[in-house]
Amino acid sequence: MFRFKHPILFAAFIAIFLFHCIQVTSEPDGDQHEFNYNRGSGKGPNRWSKIHEEWSVCGKGNMQSPIDLLDEKVEVFKHLGRLKKSYKPSNATLVNRGHDIMVKWEDGAGAIYVNGTKYILKQGHWHTPSEHTINGRSFALEAHLVHETNDKRRAVLAILYKIGQKDNFISQVADYLRDIANSKDEEKEVGVIDPRDVKLGSRKYYRYMGSLTAPPCTEGVIWTIVKKVRTVSREQLKLLWDAVHDGYEKNARPTQPSNDRIVALYRP
Template identity: 50%
Template sequence: MRSARHQLAVSALQLLLLLLAVVPAARAQQETEDELEFSYIAGSANGPENWGNIKEEWATCGTGRMQSPIDLPVSASASASASGDLAYLNHTYRPTEASLVNRGHDIMVSFLGGDAAAAGTLWINGTAYHLRQLHWHSPSEHTVDGRRYDLELHMVHQSADNKAAVIGLLYEIGGRNDFLQQLEPYLRSLAETKEKEVNAGVVDPWDARGDGQSYYRYMGSLTTPSCDEGVIWTVINRVATVSSYQLKLLTDAVHDGMEMNARPLQKVNDRDISLFSPDDHREHYYAAADH
């Protein structure tokens, strides 16, 4: 009798332990499947207009006054004034080991060098910003005089005190892009196997940077949550080309619903937008109206 009760107690304990193990596993599986905490779908509960309400630490997405992206002016205006604050970009990039990462909402090239400056450095006003990663948005997030382009590349740099500086490059459909051509095999792998990360070998950021010395400069924010402000934006004033096939590779690899991953334009709120033009070696400043 005692043996039977003992066996029953053991069986009950085993069942309880099994249930305790299954519940967390089910919860973890749900979290994995629901890993996208924000989206780009206007009007949805986690869409761009609601990012600031999803998490307390994302509040800046809704309350910030220096948010990105913005519309950039196409040419000098009558109110433009010369300034000596800007000059040719001072940056040095070098080839380094990298991986291609599918973050669900975008495709990122992550540089793997142990040294903080392994992939190169951008110098702004005496501060060194080291290149950490680059990623793409389709269509472009920034617009120029109201025109939106087919693709935008962000080269994200970080200083020793965790301040960010981003170089943005705009692309329109045309000839094949040389930098993306090098990454095509890895992009196909991400799209076909749904892998999260693949080794991309040695990647040269100079190939991504391309040509163009003229650029816009303004103070803004990250364009994904938590939308932190204080980001120095440099948007190259030259449009490169990308093939339809390459653009499709980028959009096929991301998660469903993220094929168009551009945040809507944000208000300028009287911020100064400057344009460095090497043609005449002067900078034009725009006292941008709130729009």
């Protein structure tokens, strides 16, 4: 690992962030009947760009997510500063989208701040196994907290998990997960859910510019991936598997080329 030594690269990193922060992204995730994660099918990740013209960026985009976070390509970038977030409890709905399970906060549940811009927390969902990898290593689970500005710019906070102790946040919604198992598009009000129970466990994080990881794969998404890998129990992982439709137990898009993108690491 090395420090950010080059002023030109520093300026380029800021320029990329500013450029993408003015882009508006479209809604994530196509209809779950139209795509899947089976590489051998006609609807798998290698075919997403062929299914709809508006999904073409899934194949031709040069800033796609997820990526492998390689130590030798990461720049230590202290100027990013500590992740600023102000979450709050809020009424939520649990939605089985067929290809994943989503916790949707009805009125937002606080926000994170990136480059001085406020991104409101809208929803969270899970991917198994993890979509991002670290030095080629995949993990059992990845949670995505999706934030938006009023004009639909997006910033996603991702947390990786390995098998171990139970995760407190998943424990909050465990009973509801059983209720909506294998019921596509079923929504269940779950009362107040506190996103502050999503523990990060570290101030260190990676950041880069990427895309949505499901169709339409829209680019211009700011990704923040917590460096510390947290734990989830085998029982909780099975609960998430059982809740989605058959064939979506593994719903992780393969890693995409980094194309020499700058990947920053904030390390206090």
